[in-house]
Amino acid sequence: MEDPSSWINLAEVQAVAHKKMTKPAYDYYASGAEDEIALREAQMAFKRIRFLPKMLQGLPEKCDTKVKVLGGRYTLSSPLIVPPMAMQKLAHPDGEIGACRAAKMHGVSYCLSTMATTKIEDVASAHSSTVVPPSEGESLSSLKMFQLYVYKDRRVSESLIRRAEAAGFQALVITVDLPPLGHREADIRNRFHLPAPLRLENFIGESTTTEIDKKGASSGLADHSQAHFDSTLDWSIVPWLRSVTTLPIVVKGILRADDALMARQHRVDAVWVSNHGGRQLDCTIAPIDALPEVVSALEGSGIDAWLDGGVRRGTDVVKALALGAKLVGVGRPVLWGLAAGGEKGVSRVLSMLKEELGTSLQLAGAPSVRDLSPDFLVMPGMTPFCRPSSQGGGGRRGIVGSRL
Numbered sequence: 001m002e003d004p005s006s007w008i009n010l011a012e013v014q015a016v017a018h019k020k021m022t023k024p025a026y027d028y029y030a031s032g033a034e035d036e037i038a039l040r041e042a043q044m045a046f047k048r049i050r051f052l053p054k055m056l057q058g059l060p061e062k063c064d065t066k067v068k069v070l071g072g073r074y075t076l077s078s079p080l081i082v083p084p085m086a087m088q089k090l091a092h093p094d095g096e097i098g099a100c101r102a103a104k105m106h107g108v109s110y111c112l113s114t115m116a117t118t119k120i121e122d123v124a125s126a127h128s129s130t131v132v133p134p135s136e137g138e139s140l141s142s143l144k145m146f147q148l149y150v151y152k153d154r155r156v157s158e159s160l161i162r163r164a165e166a167a168g169f170q171a172l173v174i175t176v177d178l179p180p181l182g183h184r185e186a187d188i189r190n191r192f193h194l195p196a197p198l199r200l201e202n203f204i205g206e207s208t209t210t211e212i213d214k215k216g217a218s219s220g221l222a223d224h225s226q227a228h229f230d231s232t233l234d235w236s237i238v239p240w241l242r243s244v245t246t247l248p249i250v251v252k253g254i255l256r257a258d259d260a261l262m263a264r265q266h267r268v269d270a271v272w273v274s275n276h277g278g279r280q281l282d283c284t285i286a287p288i289d290a291l292p293e294v295v296s297a298l299e300g301s302g303i304d305a306w307l308d309g310g311v312r313r314g315t316d317v318v319k320a321l322a323l324g325a326k327l328v329g330v331g332r333p334v335l336w337g338l339a340a341g342g343e344k345g346v347s348r349v350l351s352m353l354k355e356e357l358g359t360s361l362q363l364a365g366a367p368s369v370r371d372l373s374p375d376f377l378v379m380p381g382m383t384p385f386c387r388p389s390s391q392g393g394g395g396r397r398g399i400v401g402s403r404l
């Protein structure tokens with residue numbers, strides 16, 4: 001199990017990571033808020049959706065995974081993205097640099113967290129200097145983005161944005177489902193803090209590091225976010241961001257159609273459907289169940305819907321794309337890959353997922369990700385049936401939406 005090439009699915013990688021990590025670090029990555037209903041539901045909701053695959057579609061040998069995002073500004077090789085996740089050196093010394101390099105090598109986009117254990121500038125230069133070998137004659141293309149927590153002291157946020165812009169990040173992701181921090185009992189029990197010599201590298205020289213790297217009475221994360229994050233944000237944050245940056249703006253943490261409509265009114269560039277990996281409000285709807293309404297609220301606007309939460313298989317990615325997501329985030333499995341095998345471990349996780357995605361597209365009968373639609377799926381509560389035509393010739397498929 002030491003050799004990443006021996007892993008055959010993502011669940012296996014988590015087991016390897018579990019053995020290698022300290023309890024507080026593993027618990028911090030793995031856990032959700034309170035009873036972890038939202039955490040489990042995010043995965044379960046995918047499993048309730050079924051495929052209605054199409055046969056004899058004359059598919060190419062390899063299905064096309066290219067996607068256009070951010071109003072057509074970019075064409076990417078893959079619909080996959082590594083979502084922002086804090087403190088990646090807790091997993092492995094390769095940390096954020098290892099994870100972003102592995103992502104780029106696979107044509108997978110990478111979003112850097114504000115709460116990183118590697119400086120914005122160092123991640124940017126490692127990402128830029130990673131040379132991607134052409135795959136099957138095609139050069140892979142992906143994005144690097146920066147995720148922002150808005151600080152009570154707006155000068156802190158403004159300086160982070162300016163640094164990300166100067167370092168060549170291509171979009172700004174603002175996370176709106178935190179603060180306050182969700183009630184994560186494992187972190188409270190473990191009195192979680194960032195162990196020395198790790199630091200929140202984006203804040204060196206500022207007072208903001210103090211709570212997270214000292215063992216206190218409770219979770220250092222909760223202390224940090226309470227002390228510094230602005231919990232009073234409203235939609236006026238979008239014009240404020242526009243006044244600071246020309247980067248595309250992505251709002252992460254949306255689950256409702258009316259919030260998506262607000263995002264549309266504020267002309268954001270993408271809406272990221274997410275419940276923060278079940279780490280914030282417990283018992284939220286699964287992101288995959290929230291996606292269809294958000295997609296219909298954004299219809300005709302040119303604004304992308306992206307999704308993360310509970311994606312563990314290529315079939316999950318296909319389902320999210322079929323329901324209208326343009327980019328699909330895979331979170332914890334990347335951290336497990338990092339913990340279990342550093343950059344190589346992340347690379348193996350992404351290659352397994354890409355392979356599963358390719359196979360699932362072929363088996364579903366979709367020549368490209370752009371050919372996917374809800375027509376490939378049977379949603380919970382709907383019964384597929386074959387209705388013989390009354391004239392006796394051929395058959396007609398229909399789907400009856402009968403509540404079970």
Ligand SMILES: Cc1cc2nc3c(=O)[nH]c(=O)nc-3n(C[C@H](O)[C@H](O)[C@H](O)COP(=O)(O)O)c2cc1C
Nearest residue numbers: 029083084085086113175276277309310330331332
């Ligand atoms: C350990 C960990 C740290 C995270 N840190 C951040 C963060 O700094 N900013 C953010 O917007 N989301 C953060 N998230 C949420 C992820 O971006 C993403 O929404 C979530 O992990 C997706 O769910 P999944 O892990 O089931 O794939 C974090 C998630 C985990 C597991």
Ligand SMILES: O=C(O)C(=O)c1ccccc1
Nearest residue numbers: 086115178221224225279
């Ligand atoms: O752990 C998280 O999910 C997260 O986003 C976070 C929030 C505050 C401090 C560090 C990480």
